[in-house]
Amino acid sequence: MPCVGGTVAVLDRLALPVEDASQALARRATGGDDDAFEALVRRYQRRVHGFAYQHLHDPDEAQDLAQEIFVRLYRALARYDSARPFDPWFWKLATNVSLNYLRRNANTPAPDPGEGWSGDAPQPEAAQLQDALSDLEPRSRLALLLHYYSGLSLEEVASTLGLSVPALKSRMHRARATLRRALVEAAP
Amino acid sequence: MTCATVRRRLESLVDGRLDPGLAEAVRAHVAGCPECARHQRAAASMPARLGALPMPPQVDLAPLVMARVAAGRQRPELNAALATLELVLGSLVLIQISGFAGLAGAATGALRDAGWLLGSSGSTPVPVPADLFLFLALVGLVACSAAHLALLSRGSRRRLT
Numbered sequence: 001m002p003c004v005g006g007t008v009a010v011l012d013r014l015a016l017p018v019e020d021a022s023q024a025l026a027r028r029a030t031g032g033d034d035d036a037f038e039a040l041v042r043r044y045q046r047r048v049h050g051f052a053y054q055h056l057h058d059p060d061e062a063q064d065l066a067q068e069i070f071v072r073l074y075r076a077l078a079r080y081d082s083a084r085p086f087d088p089w090f091w092k093l094a095t096n097v098s099l100n101y102l103r104r105n106a107n108t109p110a111p112d113p114g115e116g117w118s119g120d121a122p123q124p125e126a127a128q129l130q131d132a133l134s135d136l137e138p139r140s141r142l143a144l145l146l147h148y149y150s151g152l153s154l155e156e157v158a159s160t161l162g163l164s165v166p167a168l169k170s171r172m173h174r175a176r177a178t179l180r181r182a183l184v185e186a187a188p
Numbered sequence: 189m190t191c192a193t194v195r196r197r198l199e200s201l202v203d204g205r206l207d208p209g210l211a212e213a214v215r216a217h218v219a220g221c222p223e224c225a226r227h228q229r230a231a232a233s234m235p236a237r238l239g240a241l242p243m244p245p246q247v248d249l250a251p252l253v254m255a256r257v258a259a260g261r262q263r264p265e266l267n268a269a270l271a272t273l274e275l276v277l278g279s280l281v282l283i284q285i286s287g288f289a290g291l292a293g294a295a296t297g298a299l300r301d302a303g304w305l306l307g308s309s310g311s312t313p314v315p316v317p318a319d320l321f322l323f324l325a326l327v328g329l330v331a332c333s334a335a336h337l338a339l340l341s342r343g344s345r346r347r348l349t
Contacts, residue, residue, distance in 0.1 A: 037257075038250050045249045053244040062244055070253040126242055148238035173199045180198070180230045187226070 022090075027082040029074075037077075041070050047150055048094060054145050055098050057134055065101050069094045091152055092160040095142055102138055132182035140175040143168060189217050194224050198231040268337065275333035278326060297323075 022043060028036035048069055053062035076093055080086070133141055139161060146157045158168040194217045200206045201214050218228045 034254070034257075038254055041250045041253050042248075046243065046246060049247065049249065050241075050243045054241055059244055063247060063249070066249055067253050067256060070249065071256050074253075074257050125237070126240075129237055129241065144238055148235055149241055151239075173203075176199050176231070176234050177196075180227060180234055181195075183230050184226050187230075 022086040023082055026077065026080055026086050026090075030077045030080060030082065037074060040073075044090070045070075051094065051145055051150050052098065054130070054133065054149060055102070055138075055141065057130060061105070065098060068101065069097045072097050087152065088156040088159055091146060091150065091156065095146065095160050098142065099138060128183055128186050129179065132179045132186075135182070136175055136178060140171055143172050144175055144179075147172065189213055191217075191221060191224050194218065194221070195227050198228055199234075201228070202231050202234070271333055271337040275330065275337060278329040278333055281326060 022040065025036045025040040025043070029040055045066065049062060049066045052065040052069070053059065056062050056065060073090065073093060080089055133144070136144075143157055143161060146152045146160060147154065152160065154165055154168060158165045161168065163171065194214050197206060197210070197214050201211055206214065218224045
């Protein structure tokens, strides 16, 4: 059972009406309803911003990436089949945009976790985990973030990353072991 | 069972994917090995820790996104109509200047002029610069209009699908 980040994520995972609402908003937005698109942005912005931040570790870059994900969503909405669930389709798009963003900015060094953060600095344990996450290969990092942080099911993450569920489990297993070893070694 | 073997199986133990007998053996080792116990605690807490990673400070992205969307948005129907007009006018001017038969002659001339420009033939007469410019400008206009129309019609199809 995955742990999810935030109440909205829990609702999105467990309550069917939330998923239906996203589909309905996406359907309206596809028809040119800008208010529906704005509502869709507000519904997902916190999770997308958090996902982008955990992927990039830079608050400014994360905000830029989050905006880019939504702009790309707007352009891609015409391809969305509103008979299908919105979340897997959306997170696939968000993942592709994130991977491309990282590729484009591959030479930009990532700042330390918490640097440029205008709120409270992350707790040392969270900062250690963020450090270890940033050392993972990007697709493994995205797999962990999509499942544990954004609350997608294994099937949804597998579909998003173009993997079979067993291959995804194996990848996540290795990634978690890498994180675990890094954290144990970093702990006093 | 060695420490390395136990640690390789910790994530499976946490996920409940080990055979009961093997799980029991791993637990027995962990109970007597402080270092493996540290690894086991880290493995067990990992899903929750990943789920509880801090959120960045909340920012309302909606106005920023909507501004970017509005800036990038065009009016595809109007633009498509304008591009069509460009294409038709450009073609009419081209035909008016030289006629259909003249177009073929102009194309031949243009190729000859291009050959002259590339310096491939010293015997080719020098073209009148204004004519050459006019012809190339019109060809450019038609080509730009066609590309413009293709791009816009693709964008228009996306929005209307």
